[in-house]
Amino acid sequence: MSDLILEFYSEEIPSRMQKKASIDLKDIFTEGLVDAGLDYYKIETFVTPRRLALIVKGLSNSSKSYFEEKRGPRVGSPEKAIEGFARSLSIDKSSLFIKKEKKGDFYFHKVHQKGNSAKEIIVKISTDIISNFPWKKSMRWGEGNLRWVRPLKFVYCALFENDTSFEIIDLRLKEISSVNFTLGHYMISSKKIFPKNVNDYLKQLVENKVILDKSERKKIIVNSYKKLLINENSCVIDDEDLIDEIVGLVEWPVVFLGYIDEEFLTLPKEILQVTMKEHQKFISVINKETEVIDKFIVVANMLAEDGGEAILRGNSRVLRSRLKDAKFFFENDIKVIEKKGLSSFTNNLNKVTFHNKIGSQLDRVNNIEEISQKISKLLGVDNSKCRIAARLCKADLVTQVVSELPELQGVVGKIYADHEGIDHVISDSIREHYLPIKLNDRVPSQSISIVIAISDRINSLISFWKIKEKPTGSKDPFALRRSAIGLIRIIIENKLDINIGKLISSKLDNRDSNDLIKFLEDRFRVYLLEKDFDHDLLESCLQFSNLNNPYLIYLKIQSIKEFKKTDEFKKLMNSYKRPINILNAEEKKNNYVLSDAPSKELFEKNDEIVLYKKLIEVESEVSDALEKHDFKLALQSLSNFDDEIENFFKNVVISSDKTNIKINRLNLCYKIRKLMHSVAYFGQLNL
Amino acid sequence: MPYSFQDIIHKLSDYWSSEGCIILQPYDLEVGAGTFHPATTLRALGKKNWQAAYVQPSRRPTDGRYGENPNRLQHFYQYQVILKPSPYEIQELYLNSLRAIGINFKNHDIRFVEDDWESPTLGAWGLGWEVWCDGMEVSQFTYFQQVGGIDCNPVTGELTYGLERIAMFVLGVDNVMNLPFNDPKSLYPKKYGDVFQQSEREYSRWNFDIANQELLLHHFSDYEKECVRILSQPKIDPQTGMSIIMVQPAYDYCIKASHIFNLLDSRGVISPTERQNYISRVRNLAKSCAEAYIMSEEG
Numbered sequence: 001m002s003d004l005i006l007e008f009y010s011e012e013i014p015s016r017m018q019k020k021a022s023i024d025l026k027d028i029f030t031e032g033l034v035d036a037g038l039d040y041y042k043i044e045t046f047v048t049p050r051r052l053a054l055i056v057k058g059l060s061n062s063s064k065s066y067f068e069e070k071r072g073p074r075v076g077s078p079e080k081a082i083e084g085f086a087r088s089l090s091i092d093k094s095s096l097f098i099k100k101e102k103k104g105d106f107y108f109h110k111v112h113q114k115g116n117s118a119k120e121i122i123v124k125i126s127t128d129i130i131s132n133f134p135w136k137k138s139m140r141w142g143e144g145n146l147r148w149v150r151p152l153k154f155v156y157c158a159l160f161e162n163d164t165s166f167e168i169i170d171l172r173l174k175e176i177s178s179v180n181f182t183l184g185h186y187m188i189s190s191k192k193i194f195p196k197n198v199n200d201y202l203k204q205l206v207e208n209k210v211i212l213d214k215s216e217r218k219k220i221i222v223n224s225y226k227k228l229l230i231n232e233n234s235c236v237i238d239d240e241d242l243i244d245e246i247v248g249l250v251e252w253p254v255v256f257l258g259y260i261d262e263e264f265l266t267l268p269k270e271i272l273q274v275t276m277k278e279h280q281k282f283i284s285v286i287n288k289e290t291e292v293i294d295k296f297i298v299v300a301n302m303l304a305e306d307g308g309e310a311i312l313r314g315n316s317r318v319l320r321s322r323l324k325d326a327k328f329f330f331e332n333d334i335k336v337i338e339k340k341g342l343s344s345f346t347n348n349l350n351k352v353t354f355h356n357k358i359g360s361q362l363d364r365v366n367n368i369e370e371i372s373q374k375i376s377k378l379l380g381v382d383n384s385k386c387r388i389a390a391r392l393c394k395a396d397l398v399t400q401v402v403s404e405l406p407e408l409q410g411v412v413g414k415i416y417a418d419h420e421g422i423d424h425v426i427s428d429s430i431r432e433h434y435l436p437i438k439l440n441d442r443v444p445s446q447s448i449s450i451v452i453a454i455s456d457r458i459n460s461l462i463s464f465w466k467i468k469e470k471p472t473g474s475k476d477p478f479a480l481r482r483s484a485i486g487l488i489r490i491i492i493e494n495k496l497d498i499n500i501g502k503l504i505s506s507k508l509d510n511r512d513s514n515d516l517i518k519f520l521e522d523r524f525r526v527y528l529l530e531k532d533f534d535h536d537l538l539e540s541c542l543q544f545s546n547l548n549n550p551y552l553i554y555l556k557i558q559s560i561k562e563f564k565k566t567d568e569f570k571k572l573m574n575s576y577k578r579p580i581n582i583l584n585a586e587e588k589k590n591n592y593v594l595s596d597a598p599s600k601e602l603f604e605k606n607d608e609i610v611l612y613k614k615l616i617e618v619e620s621e622v623s624d625a626l627e628k629h630d631f632k633l634a635l636q637s638l639s640n641f642d643d644e645i646e647n648f649f650k651n652v653v654i655s656s657d658k659t660n661i662k663i664n665r666l667n668l669c670y671k672i673r674k675l676m677h678s679v680a681y682f683g684q685l686n687l
Numbered sequence: 688m689p690y691s692f693q694d695i696i697h698k699l700s701d702y703w704s705s706e707g708c709i710i711l712q713p714y715d716l717e718v719g720a721g722t723f724h725p726a727t728t729l730r731a732l733g734k735k736n737w738q739a740a741y742v743q744p745s746r747r748p749t750d751g752r753y754g755e756n757p758n759r760l761q762h763f764y765q766y767q768v769i770l771k772p773s774p775y776e777i778q779e780l781y782l783n784s785l786r787a788i789g790i791n792f793k794n795h796d797i798r799f800v801e802d803d804w805e806s807p808t809l810g811a812w813g814l815g816w817e818v819w820c821d822g823m824e825v826s827q828f829t830y831f832q833q834v835g836g837i838d839c840n841p842v843t844g845e846l847t848y849g850l851e852r853i854a855m856f857v858l859g860v861d862n863v864m865n866l867p868f869n870d871p872k873s874l875y876p877k878k879y880g881d882v883f884q885q886s887e888r889e890y891s892r893w894n895f896d897i898a899n900q901e902l903l904l905h906h907f908s909d910y911e912k913e914c915v916r917i918l919s920q921p922k923i924d925p926q927t928g929m930s931i932i933m934v935q936p937a938y939d940y941c942i943k944a945s946h947i948f949n950l951l952d953s954r955g956v957i958s959p960t961e962r963q964n965y966i967s968r969v970r971n972l973a974k975s976c977a978e979a980y981i982m983s984e985e986g
Contacts, residue, residue, distance in 0.1 A: 011778055012816060014801030049799075137803070139814040141830050142772045143841040150814065151830070153775075187792060249798060280822050298822065300796040310794040314821025317861070321758055356963055 003160045003198045004056040011150040012049045015248030022047040032125035037063040046212040048251045063115040072107035144175040156182045160197045184208025185251050188303050209252040218247045224255035225297045237284040250301035256312045258296050264323040269293050270411045275326050329400035337416045345395040357467040365394050372455040381447045389429045389448050410434045436486050443490045457487040462507045465516045484523040491550050501548030521547040539684035559631035572639035576682045579669035596674045598667035607651045611644040634679050688789040691867045692854045695788050702787040703740035711741035717946040720745050721767030731834045731843040733986035737771040748894035748953035754887035757862040766848040773844030804829045808945050808969040810836040825853045835977020894953045907947045914940035914972045932983040941972035
């Protein structure tokens, strides 16, 4: 048993790529070990700005030996071929044996394969990782052809048998060397480290100012700023993404608290926060009493001799000049707002392209406006307010602040609209119509915001489908998947009864519109699966159907899920299966032309008539229930004729000498199927 | 410690000279960045090694602020270092250059923050970082992967220092116009503003409001045509009988076209759709030049 350390030491790995890299490394290495049959106790991976590392504990010394059967030529092949096969294995022809296979009889030889040593296996997996690691974006450097996220400086790979004995594994690489040491923090303590075992590796790294574990670095950052804020009556504005990014920029975090100059405190909070985050990676600190952002947290990757004075001074100075810019832009915008209003910016949107083939942002606004008028009508929302909101929703894109800080789109528009005194439901929509942006964001809930949010997304989808710019594979440059899933969430979570299928098909030609609806349906499936609806439920409601009204489908699926738990469901399935099975079998055999209108005159038996009459009743109940979107009631109705079905199959034989009688009975079954399928494809459900 | 803007330039040149670079002079055409210098764009192509450093005056007409903004200028200086192939210890070389201009790492926080570089007009891209010193961007650091649509092999390492900004940091000055251009204790001390305040104002007005659009539009297509015409000449020069591919003259016209485009942009006469179109026209010129360079002697 031994422990392994594998470290890829490189120039700075971009922060946003680190998490995936450490997961990929773990997966690939685990798979490599499993494939090779090498046992281990535990694998962990780590990532810092300059290294990607892996520690395996309790690694077996070699993989198990096994027998392998090598297949030779077919029995009856020319003698030469058989001899050649034997020769290639350095054995005599007589030690071959014959085995029957699907394709015939073949000569075989059983070879004893020894297990491979841990070392061999590690070399193979590691060299493979170096040449094929799945970086999203990689590069070459110097004269080599190796690819890594940034230049890979060296690889440290060591196998520790116990506390005293270890072996440096030479990976025999052409372009980079595998070495017997690693390095400490390259600015604070860049000396060579020669670990004696795994614990010693971690210990020496810490002594040389490297904290390998990112969650530990995070803990240090959080604890440090909490300590700094103890007497400040302030707290940080939580931002997990930002902290994670900072954690990926430092091997040895040192945290400082800085103060924002008085003259900038009047800037809107969001502008302060985003300026500090995007440009400087500072965490905003808000004063609990005044609710103003008046401080910031900066994390350095350096243990400075002067205690960090120069670092804090430098950072504060950069911030000052950034905020000076921001303030300048903000004040310029406000001057325009006060003079001409936010709507004056809308006119300038013709100067900004939305997409070369689609047109300007002003064209986009015009389209959103048009769609918003339809949607507001469908949802019964004040359509003149929607019109104003639509015309303002992208106005801030040409403000100076948003030109400088694009991530503030929507936020700045709302601030300016409020400054101008525009109706709150409208100003809120300028910000809210962008929601949800991230997976767990809330959806807009105010009616105007909802209308604009839906119109914006439908417009984007339609526009890009029109010019055949659809997402493919991992490529989705216009974030259309996000638009689609956002659209679905807004509809479902606000319980909106709206037929988007109809809207889409009125705007696109047949093929594109079917394709887009299919695309939305796929997103909808993903959404439903995440909400714990099983595949069979999805199939029962989405198969062959157009995703016209997502909310109704959602309600239906929900009702079926509940209904599946009841006894009535079994009755329904009984009434479904028998007629449908017979129908399916007959449809396969014969070419009858069937319809859902059996003729009363052709019924011979009483049970046929009883069933038919019951069906007419149920049909009208179901259609009433569907009208009212009461899917539970519809399902109950469908489970109400199981007695009649039972008697029908007990007392009536479908087959008859007279074809018209038989067809008439099949038509009865056909009617049942049509009625059932008007609610759902019950055949898809698992029992 | 350096004591002036020009001293920082000297110290950088001394340092890179001692590291074996040739110290070139600025290219004598208007460009938007040091990268446009043929010593970077063209030399990044082909197999030959190349180590050079130079100052390049750079013009970005849209960044003009009439000399009133403490940080922004429409004319500024870049210090550019080109190392081909990028050496193993390039980061250390770079950090030592910062030491050479007086940045004491014991008290400063140096960070390499992801920044992928792309020049749509040059058809070029690379991966690298912005280098931060105490939160201030002091350099761009790029490993060229492609120039003019052609793969770089070997890979060139490019270091670009924003000279005004780095000088402001080193000399502790908050407004670029207050930078001491030469030694404040010299016989005739001058500040950056003494040299450039007025010209910033003049160019800002010209760039934004006065530049003759008609003329510029004409120039653009004339330069484009000339670039194409130069490259379409037969390889063999009838005068000398030698094979002469005129890459650099052609590339000059590509640079000129690019600058004209920047001027048109700052005049606000290019609509968004046209913008893409102009960029791709310049890129086509750059690509043709890159392809021609590969075919030439130096490539």
